[in-house]
Amino acid sequence: MNNKKFPTALAVLLFSGSLLIVSAVIQNTTHLALTSIKTPGVKLEAPTRVSTENDDLQQQTSPKEIQQINNFIDMAGNETSVSKRNTVTPPAVGHLSQSDTVALAASSVRKLFEVDMGKLQMRVILSDTRTSLPWTWAVHFSPYNAKTLEGQGKEFWEYDVLIDPINGMVVNTTAINNSLKRTPISASAASAIYKDASWINTAITILTDKQKESRKIVTATLINTETNDKRGMVAVQMMLEDGSSYTAEMRYPDQSLRCLTYETAQVVK
Structure with a gap:
């Protein structure tokens, strides 16, 4: 290890x-x-x-x-x-x-x-x-x-x-999986990903079908694209109706899930 x-x-x-x-x-x-x-x-x-x-x-x-x-x-x-x-x-x-x-x-x-x-x-x-x-x-x-x-x-x-x-x-x-080799995302590939709805659809499916999240998803957006392109990752942030969010980070090009991160809604004091 x-x-x-x-x-x-x-x-x-x-x-x-x-x-x-x-x-x-x-x-x-x-x-x-x-x-x-x-x-x-x-x-x-x-x-x-x-x-x-x-x-x-x-x-x-x-x-x-x-x-x-x-x-x-x-x-x-x-x-x-x-x-x-x-x-x-x-x-x-x-x-x-x-x-x-x-x-x-x-x-x-x-x-x-x-x-x-x-x-x-x-x-x-x-x-x-x-x-x-x-x-x-x-x-x-x-x-x-x-x-x-x-x-x-x-x-x-x-x-x-x-x-x-x-x-x-x-x-x-x-x-x-430390044996996996990451594939950096080129500018042309990044442009294609931005236009490809399957990345966002895959993230939503992970959240609803696997995570079993029942709260309404308000928005789903690609984030940190410049940094993630170098890492060979595509991250989709999904905002929920209560202000909390999930971010699904997927490997390029196979769209396999690397991690799912949850953030609670920020409380305004």
Whole structure:
């Protein structure tokens, strides 16, 4: 797994039957430097209701999927985990528990990218992102054999999810494949994209069919075109009737989703 640069902040990670002290935060992709200290493992029970949780979360997360998430912790790192399930309070805790965070993150990856979550391990931190959100739950999913695959030069997918710990909103879900080569968008291609309604239609379909967003979309617009042309990405911002928005970033030229970002409506004081 390639290391990325992060602003530094101290956080606590509960993972693989160990208490992990993490000096890292999320910026684009989540790759963590970990120091392990033995402590009883934390497991996921059926998600507890919180006032800001999606109404259909419990329906979306089946008992089988909950067991799969428990297995992430049992199997990762080949460490022996204990059967007792504890509740541990993370630093700077908000209203969203760690177990709810894992359920929301797994649900978001599954519905946006149609992934079999039982084949992935996870890492969870409460990190200082130094953005508009002071603290964010960050969940990273990767194959159990990611290091082996990377050493063999094989392609594989990883997924990062950022969740607001106060209101329980998933603010970003990103699919990562470091083997993919990006194709910069030329001026002529950019002009064609601007005239091609399929990019906006694809973004709207992702939002309505996969994200299951029911609020009315007021506008859908290509944004940050100059920067994204160099990155080989096309970003469509969709404003909703309540002033909140989603941005779907898609890869050029195949229109596959790279990430979906959510921003709440700005409150005028």
